Amino acid sequence: MSWTDERVELLKKMWGEGQSASQIAKELGGVTRNAVIGKVHRLGLSNRAGGAAPAAAAPAAPKAAPAAPAAAPKPKPKAEAKPRPAPEPETAKAEDDDNTPRTMPAVPAVSTRRQIIPAGQPLPPQPSANEISPEALAKVNEVEKKAKRISLMELTEKTCKWPIGDPATEDFWFCGLGTQTGKPYCEAHVGVAFQPMSSRRDRRR
DNA sequence: CCCTGATTCGC
DNA sequence: GCGAATCAGG
Secondary structure (H helix, E strand, O other), rough: HHHHOOHHHHHHHHOOOOOOOOHHHHHHHHOOHHHHHHHHHHHHHOOOOOOOOOOOOOOOOOOOOOOOOOOOOOOOOOOOOOOOOOOOOOOOOOOOOOOOOOOOOOOOOOOOOOOOOOOOOOOOOOOOOOOOOOHHHHHHHHHHHOOOOOHHHOOOOEEOOOEEEEOOOOOOOEEOOOOOOOOOHHHHHHHOOOOOHHHHHHOOO
Protein backbone atom coordinates (compact mmCIF):
# COMPACT_ATOMS: atom_id res chain seq x y z
CA MET A 1 0.00 0.00 0.00
CA SER A 2 1.19 3.47 -0.75
CA TRP A 3 0.26 6.78 0.71
CA THR A 4 -2.22 8.01 -1.78
CA ASP A 5 -3.77 11.38 -1.42
CA GLU A 6 -6.93 9.97 0.02
CA ARG A 7 -5.17 7.81 2.49
CA VAL A 8 -3.05 10.67 3.68
CA GLU A 9 -6.13 12.75 4.05
CA LEU A 10 -7.87 10.15 6.11
CA LEU A 11 -4.75 9.84 8.18
CA LYS A 12 -4.69 13.55 8.82
CA LYS A 13 -8.33 13.61 9.67
CA MET A 14 -8.21 10.75 12.09
CA TRP A 15 -5.02 11.91 13.69
CA GLY A 16 -6.55 15.29 14.14
CA GLU A 17 -9.48 13.69 15.81
CA GLY A 18 -7.21 12.11 18.30
CA GLN A 19 -7.48 8.61 16.99
CA SER A 20 -4.64 6.37 17.94
CA ALA A 21 -2.11 5.27 15.39
CA SER A 22 -3.23 1.71 15.60
CA GLN A 23 -6.82 2.67 15.02
CA ILE A 24 -5.84 4.65 12.00
CA ALA A 25 -3.72 1.82 10.70
CA LYS A 26 -6.57 -0.56 11.17
CA GLU A 27 -8.93 1.74 9.37
CA LEU A 28 -6.60 2.32 6.50
CA GLY A 29 -5.60 -1.25 6.17
CA GLY A 30 -2.40 -2.51 4.68
CA VAL A 31 -0.28 -0.53 7.06
CA THR A 32 0.91 -0.96 10.56
CA ARG A 33 0.68 1.57 13.30
CA ASN A 34 4.38 2.13 12.87
CA ALA A 35 3.80 3.13 9.32
CA VAL A 36 1.13 5.51 10.44
CA ILE A 37 3.29 7.05 13.08
CA GLY A 38 6.16 7.33 10.70
CA LYS A 39 3.98 9.08 8.19
CA VAL A 40 2.57 11.35 10.81
CA HIS A 41 6.03 12.46 11.70
CA ARG A 42 7.09 12.95 8.16
CA LEU A 43 4.05 15.08 7.63
CA GLY A 44 4.98 17.07 10.66
CA LEU A 45 1.72 16.33 12.33
CA SER A 46 3.12 15.07 15.56
CA ASN A 47 2.88 18.34 17.38
CA ARG A 48 0.80 21.43 17.27
CA ALA A 49 0.41 22.50 13.71
CA GLY A 50 -0.55 26.03 14.53
CA GLY A 51 2.93 27.21 13.79
CA ALA A 52 3.37 28.57 17.26
CA ALA A 53 6.48 27.88 19.21
CA PRO A 54 8.73 26.44 16.58
CA ALA A 55 11.05 25.22 19.25
CA ALA A 56 12.60 22.82 16.86
CA ALA A 57 14.20 20.13 18.86
CA ALA A 58 16.57 18.68 16.39
CA PRO A 59 17.29 15.07 17.09
CA ALA A 60 20.97 15.74 16.63
CA ALA A 61 20.89 18.80 18.81
CA PRO A 62 23.28 18.45 21.68
CA LYS A 63 21.69 18.15 25.03
CA ALA A 64 22.31 21.55 26.40
CA ALA A 65 23.53 21.33 29.90
CA PRO A 66 21.06 22.81 32.35
CA ALA A 67 23.36 25.57 33.35
CA ALA A 68 21.04 28.51 32.91
CA PRO A 69 19.35 28.94 36.27
CA ALA A 70 18.38 32.49 35.54
CA ALA A 71 15.65 32.20 32.98
CA ALA A 72 15.82 28.53 32.22
CA PRO A 73 12.39 28.03 30.74
CA LYS A 74 12.14 24.32 30.45
CA PRO A 75 14.50 22.35 28.34
CA LYS A 76 11.91 19.79 27.44
CA PRO A 77 12.49 19.00 23.82
CA LYS A 78 9.89 16.32 24.03
CA ALA A 79 7.29 17.59 21.66
CA GLU A 80 3.94 16.78 23.09
CA ALA A 81 0.39 18.02 22.98
CA LYS A 82 -2.38 17.15 20.63
CA PRO A 83 -3.21 19.22 17.61
CA ARG A 84 -6.74 19.68 18.71
CA PRO A 85 -8.28 22.47 16.71
CA ALA A 86 -11.31 22.55 18.91
CA PRO A 87 -11.26 25.07 21.75
CA GLU A 88 -10.12 23.38 24.87
CA PRO A 89 -11.72 24.63 28.04
CA GLU A 90 -9.28 22.56 29.95
CA THR A 91 -6.85 24.32 32.18
CA ALA A 92 -3.72 25.25 30.39
CA LYS A 93 -0.99 22.87 31.19
CA ALA A 94 1.39 24.83 33.29
CA GLU A 95 3.81 22.11 34.13
CA ASP A 96 3.98 18.68 32.73
CA ASP A 97 5.53 17.00 35.63
CA ASP A 98 2.66 14.71 36.24
CA ASN A 99 0.01 15.48 33.78
CA THR A 100 -2.79 13.29 32.58
CA PRO A 101 -2.27 10.88 29.74
CA ARG A 102 -2.78 12.20 26.28
CA THR A 103 -4.75 9.20 25.25
CA MET A 104 -7.96 10.71 26.47
CA PRO A 105 -9.06 13.69 24.47
CA ALA A 106 -10.89 16.27 26.51
CA VAL A 107 -13.34 16.45 23.69
CA PRO A 108 -14.70 13.00 23.17
CA ALA A 109 -14.54 12.02 19.56
CA VAL A 110 -17.24 9.52 20.09
CA SER A 111 -20.02 11.70 18.91
CA THR A 112 -20.60 11.01 15.28
CA ARG A 113 -17.96 8.40 14.92
CA ARG A 114 -18.54 4.80 15.52
CA GLN A 115 -15.92 3.79 17.92
CA ILE A 116 -15.07 0.82 19.98
CA ILE A 117 -18.66 0.27 20.83
CA PRO A 118 -19.44 -3.37 20.91
CA ALA A 119 -21.44 -4.37 17.94
CA GLY A 120 -22.13 -7.34 15.86
CA GLN A 121 -22.43 -9.62 18.79
CA PRO A 122 -25.78 -10.25 20.36
CA LEU A 123 -26.39 -7.86 23.14
CA PRO A 124 -26.93 -9.58 26.40
CA PRO A 125 -30.32 -9.68 27.97
CA GLN A 126 -30.01 -8.43 31.46
CA PRO A 127 -29.98 -11.40 33.73
CA SER A 128 -32.64 -9.86 35.84
CA ALA A 129 -35.40 -10.67 33.45
CA ASN A 130 -34.20 -13.90 32.13
CA GLU A 131 -33.98 -17.36 33.40
CA ILE A 132 -30.52 -18.65 33.12
CA SER A 133 -28.85 -21.75 34.27
CA PRO A 134 -28.42 -21.43 38.00
CA GLU A 135 -24.78 -22.27 37.72
CA ALA A 136 -24.09 -19.62 35.16
CA LEU A 137 -26.11 -17.11 37.08
CA ALA A 138 -24.28 -17.82 40.27
CA LYS A 139 -21.05 -17.51 38.40
CA VAL A 140 -22.05 -14.15 37.04
CA ASN A 141 -23.05 -12.88 40.42
CA GLU A 142 -19.72 -13.92 41.69
CA VAL A 143 -17.89 -12.36 38.84
CA GLU A 144 -19.68 -9.08 39.15
CA LYS A 145 -18.23 -8.70 42.56
CA LYS A 146 -14.75 -8.68 41.22
CA ALA A 147 -15.53 -7.05 37.92
CA LYS A 148 -13.21 -4.29 37.00
CA ARG A 149 -16.00 -1.80 36.56
CA ILE A 150 -14.55 -0.14 33.55
CA SER A 151 -16.13 2.66 31.64
CA LEU A 152 -17.25 2.73 28.07
CA MET A 153 -14.09 4.33 26.89
CA GLU A 154 -12.01 1.70 28.51
CA LEU A 155 -13.47 -1.13 26.52
CA THR A 156 -11.13 -2.91 24.21
CA GLU A 157 -11.37 -6.03 22.22
CA LYS A 158 -10.08 -7.92 25.16
CA THR A 159 -12.28 -6.62 27.90
CA CYS A 160 -15.59 -8.13 28.76
CA LYS A 161 -18.30 -5.83 27.45
CA TRP A 162 -21.04 -7.07 29.67
CA PRO A 163 -22.93 -4.07 30.95
CA ILE A 164 -23.86 -4.00 34.58
CA GLY A 165 -26.31 -1.64 36.15
CA ASP A 166 -28.55 1.00 34.72
CA PRO A 167 -27.13 2.97 31.81
CA ALA A 168 -29.32 5.89 32.77
CA THR A 169 -27.63 6.29 36.08
CA GLU A 170 -24.13 6.41 37.33
CA ASP A 171 -24.65 2.96 38.65
CA PHE A 172 -23.41 1.56 35.41
CA TRP A 173 -20.22 0.02 34.22
CA PHE A 174 -18.81 -2.79 32.19
CA CYS A 175 -17.46 -6.00 33.53
CA GLY A 176 -14.04 -5.48 32.03
CA LEU A 177 -12.55 -8.83 32.82
CA GLY A 178 -10.52 -10.63 30.21
CA THR A 179 -12.56 -11.96 27.38
CA GLN A 180 -12.85 -15.54 26.43
CA THR A 181 -11.06 -16.21 23.20
CA GLY A 182 -12.87 -14.42 20.47
CA LYS A 183 -15.94 -13.69 22.51
CA PRO A 184 -16.92 -10.22 23.61
CA TYR A 185 -17.39 -11.31 27.17
CA CYS A 186 -15.53 -12.98 29.94
CA GLU A 187 -16.02 -16.59 30.65
CA ALA A 188 -18.87 -16.13 33.08
CA HIS A 189 -20.73 -13.74 30.87
CA VAL A 190 -20.20 -15.84 27.82
CA GLY A 191 -21.94 -18.50 29.81
CA VAL A 192 -25.08 -16.47 30.13
CA ALA A 193 -24.85 -14.71 26.82
CA PHE A 194 -24.64 -17.75 24.67
CA GLN A 195 -27.18 -20.17 25.93
CA PRO A 196 -27.17 -23.58 24.34
CA MET A 197 -30.79 -22.81 23.51
CA SER A 198 -32.06 -25.47 25.73
CA SER A 199 -32.48 -24.71 29.34
CA ARG A 200 -35.39 -26.87 30.09
CA ARG A 201 -37.70 -26.01 27.28
CA ASP A 202 -37.53 -28.92 24.94
CA ARG A 203 -36.29 -31.47 27.23
CA ARG A 204 -38.43 -34.22 25.94
CA ARG A 205 -37.42 -36.52 23.24
C1' DC B 1 0.76 -7.83 29.56
C1' DC B 2 -1.81 -4.54 27.20
C1' DC B 3 -1.43 -0.30 25.03
C1' DT B 4 0.44 4.52 23.42
C1' DG B 5 3.58 7.63 20.46
C1' DA B 6 8.79 8.67 19.25
C1' DT B 7 13.04 7.62 17.05
C1' DT B 8 16.34 5.28 14.45
C1' DC B 9 18.08 3.50 10.39
C1' DG B 10 18.39 0.21 6.44
C1' DC B 11 16.00 0.03 2.43
C1' DG C 1 9.89 8.47 1.48
C1' DC C 2 8.94 4.32 3.81
C1' DG C 3 8.23 1.37 7.83
C1' DA C 4 10.16 -2.47 11.04
C1' DA C 5 12.63 -2.47 15.01
C1' DT C 6 13.36 -0.39 18.87
C1' DC C 7 12.78 2.79 22.60
C1' DA C 8 10.21 5.05 26.31
C1' DG C 9 6.33 5.62 28.78
C1' DG C 10 1.27 4.55 31.00
